[in-house]
Amino acid sequence: NAGVTQTPKFRVLKTGQSMTLLCAQDMNHEYMYWYRQDPGMGLRLIHYSVGEGTTAKGEVPDGYNVSRLKKQNFLLGLESAAPSQTSVYFCASSYSSGNGGYTFGSGTRLTVV
């Protein structure tokens, strides 16, 4: 009963380095999302996908890219990390209808120094 799996759970990057966060879900959900969580700001949507091969921008997309080549996977990339991207990142997935809520991954704590 895996649900949504995020890797890695922790990471420290130097400014300018790149990295990819992986999200995998086994519930056959159509929709997948990447959020960042910062103190006092709740969760803010970075990018999302409504199906395999599709992606769209959320509230705070700058500095991030995403890809969804397979329905079960949603990748978040940082091409050139900045200290402002220090945050906790959450992946989530859902059915398309609104009443089901999200299933969340356990989060990735990223620190950019």
Place this chain on the structure above:
Amino acid sequence: AQTVTQSQPEMSVQEAETVTLSCTYDTSESDYYLFWYKQPPSRQMILVIRQEAYKQQNATENRFSVNFQKAAKSFSLKISDSQLGDAAMYFCAYRITQGDMRFGAGTRLTVKP
């Protein structure tokens, strides 16, 4: 744009007593869904309760209940018989069908023994 406001950054309650967390939202939609999520120190996001806007009856899940006032765009969470394990960050969230979820900034609940 839809926004969600949680006006109480922190709340405190004595064990076994009742506490109410406030949430208001702004939307022009008539059909939507509201949620409360709990985030304990483990960082995992846990769905506490959900409410469909078309339902007049307030949702209840064991010790958790909501007071949904659609005209006032208010969605408060009541926790009865508070337990030490209820201590966590609580997020109010809003979603429309086939849309993404928008979160409030969160309320940190402390439970005093």
